[in-house]
Amino acid sequence: MGKEDCILCLQPITNPVxxxxxxxxxDEFLKSMGFNKNARSVVLDEISKKMPQEGxxxxxxxxxxxxxxxxxxxCYFNISMRALRELNFHExxxxxxxxxxxxxx
Numbered sequence: 001m002g003k004e005d006c007i008l009c010l011q012p013i014t015n016p017v018x019x020x021x022x023x024x025x026x027d028e029f030l031k032s033m034g035f036n037k038n039a040r041s042v043v044l045d046e047i048s049k050k051m052p053q054e055g056x057x058x059x060x061x062x063x064x065x066x067x068x069x070x071x072x073x074x075c076y077f078n079i080s081m082r083a084l085r086e087l088n089f090h091e092x093x094x095x096x097x098x099x100x101x102x103x104x105x
Contacts, residue, residue: 004058004069005057006070006072006074006075007057007071008052008071008072009072012072013059013069013071013072014072015072016059016061016062016069017061017062017063017069017073018060018061018063018066018067019051019067019070020061020064021061021063021067022076022077023044025101026044026047026080026101027040029097030043043083043084046083046086046087047080049083050082050083051071051076052070052071057069057070077101077102080097080101081097081098
């Protein structure tokens with residue numbers, strides 16, 4: 001595993017964005033879908049619990065410039081979708097989430 005690889009899939013991180021910035025994107029998405037602060041907090045906490053501890057990556061996020069990278073966007077959003085399923089979100093909502101955060105969307 002290289003220093004700039006995702007700690008989950010071990011592939012190079014080609015979109016150098018940290019978990020915190022991804023979390024902000026998910027929060028904005030949930031807000032746009034009409035979720036209140038408490039509901040968003042529950043979802044974000046569930047996603048956060050599923051994320052691995054920081055890796056050995058020495059590259060910082062290109063958005064905030066503060067946090068180090070640990071997971072690729074693919075793994076982050078797959079974990080997010082798993083959290084949504086475990087929270088019993090409707091599959092149509094999860095598919096929409098996937099479309100919004102996939103490279104195809």
